Amino acid sequence: MTRDPVRVTLRVNGRPETGWAEPRTTLADFLRQELGLTGTHVGCEQGVCGACTVVLDGAAVRSCLVFAVQADGCAVETVEGLAGEGAPGREAVHPLQTAFREASAVQCGFCTPGFLMTALVALRERDDWDRAALRERLGGNLCRCTGYQTVVDAVLAAAPEVRALEGEGGRR
């Protein structure tokens, strides 16, 4: 029993990472402060806004509602893992990110990492989203700028390419 920092080991975007976390440190703060992965944004810190959404063992979750110690030994995907050199079959920018840019689904960008990770999981779940169902599927993420239309446009536009990429074993 302890409230002192304990060692936490995760597989983050395919790489083993270790750090120290007090029991009260959320996964979001652990990723940002201990591992320096500041792409995951912390908005409300109470599970309402979805900005901190990451993929934990394959499921999209709120990283502000998971203590880092609970995730010990788990695999985490963050926005940093979407694109970049070294990611097999990946360009510098992920098709979802390209689609967000082309559809103007980004304004201030604060909510974007959360939307991207939710959308990634949504497109892994199925590739035949209709607009209404996708709106509801993305309903746990808040955006205060775009009005959501362009976000939904972007995810629908990216679906075929994301499915192709995931099919090539792009999922880590």
Added chain:
Amino acid sequence: MKTAPFDYVRADSVADALAALGSADDARVLAGGQSLLPVMALRLATPELLVDISRCPELRTYRREDGVLTVGAAVPVRTLELDPAVGGAHPLLVRTLRLVAHPEIRARGTLCGSLAHADPAAELPALLLATDGEVEVAGPDGPRRVAAADLFTGPFGTALGEGELVVSARLPLPAPAARWAVDEVSRRPGDFALAGVVCGLELDGAGRCSSARVVLFGVAGTPVRAAGAEQLLLGERVTGAVLDAAAAAAFDGVEVVGDEVHASADYRRRAGRALVRRALAAVAEDRS
């Protein structure tokens, strides 16, 4: 806000968890954490110790046996929702789960956690009450079962005692002849209900109602049986006039609680009656 500091123990078994719960004055059980973490982040709860049961192997299972679906305390509800076998055995459960928050919350949140948290606006306590479910509890004085009708004592209040732990929920599977519906009014999908209903009817060979269950949630301090509506349905053919009368009586004797932020008591009562009427019609016409 960040939570206040606390001690943390990961329990590997129910026995471990009970020992840990007994070791501190203010210990709380952590499973999915989807209700507890927000409460702690708001500093509405500042437990001294969290006992993490989310990796207890014995709590991570669910099974169907003798007409009952028993769900361990560490099973995320998204697992149930996505399991076709659960959907086949208990379609009402899956329809109810789809009203609970968002998939990202359901990926971690648990059935037993929702029952122990006892939010009066939550769907799952109402489902447990409507279907005569119960929870299996472990504690310092041994195991016991608590029926839904005895479990919910007030807003965020349960009959669980100091050091007790819900180890599983027992959901009787709906009878083949029963028809059920669940519905709610909320501002957006995924929000807590401003008014909600779980209702079920069984009709006999002559088309008369032989069993009626109407449970309201989001309108009072706990989920509550709409006894007025149930009585008007029993023994009747479920005509439009009967459904009108039942919906009108749904709030008889129910102490409706409103608030200035989400919805007044008057709104909840009026929306609730319309909702009961709609849900009963769906059940009566078997298009739930």
